[in-house]
Amino acid sequence: MNKSLKYLLIAFGILLFLYFINQGQQNRYIGTSETIFDLDTDIINKIILKDSSGESITLFKTDSVWSILDNDSLVVKDRQIDQFFEKVIGGTYDMIMSKNPNKWVTFGVDTVSGKLLSVFQDDKLIASTIFSNKGQDYAHNFYRNIGVDIVYRTSENLFYMLNTRPSYWGSKPKETPPTVIDSKNN
Secondary structure (H helix, E strand, C coil), X not given: CCHHHHHHHHHHHHHHHHHHHHHHHHHCCCCCCEECCCCCHHHCCEEEEECCCCCEEEEEEXXXXXXXXXXXXXXXXXXXXXXXXXXXXXXXXXXEEECCXXXXXXXXXXXXXXXXXXXXXXXXXXEEEEEECCCCCCCCCEXXXXXXXXXXXXXXXXXXXXXCCHHHHEECCCCCCCXXXXXXXX
């Protein structure tokens, strides 16, 4: 075998080796979709949402009816609760962003910047998570479970569903007109 063919085969082997190393590195970044919360939604009977300005709202379930704490004038919208359970509680993440607690401020998942979601079963805290929409990516959010250093990226934007305004969650009940009794026919 002549020298030029030998060098060509060695160069080809090195390129092939580098290609496989690169593929192995790239496979680490392939997104998988895993659930944010591993909870049975039927056991949840209280939700507390708190934003970075200190505003908060508490939703609680009695039997099968959701209500807003300290707000008797609004009826909780079933659609909002259903969508919350489907998209937030049943939501997914597609990427781990950081395992470094020093990066929490960068992703907005520190206790000062983010929105805190706390989920309860019979007044027992079963999940507490901070969500953030910090950054340029408005199609996704970041979140971190309290007590865990890992910051994740959600598969879709969930931040708008973590609203603390009572009018987002409830609406005034429809008034039914009073029944008129015809006294002439009696």
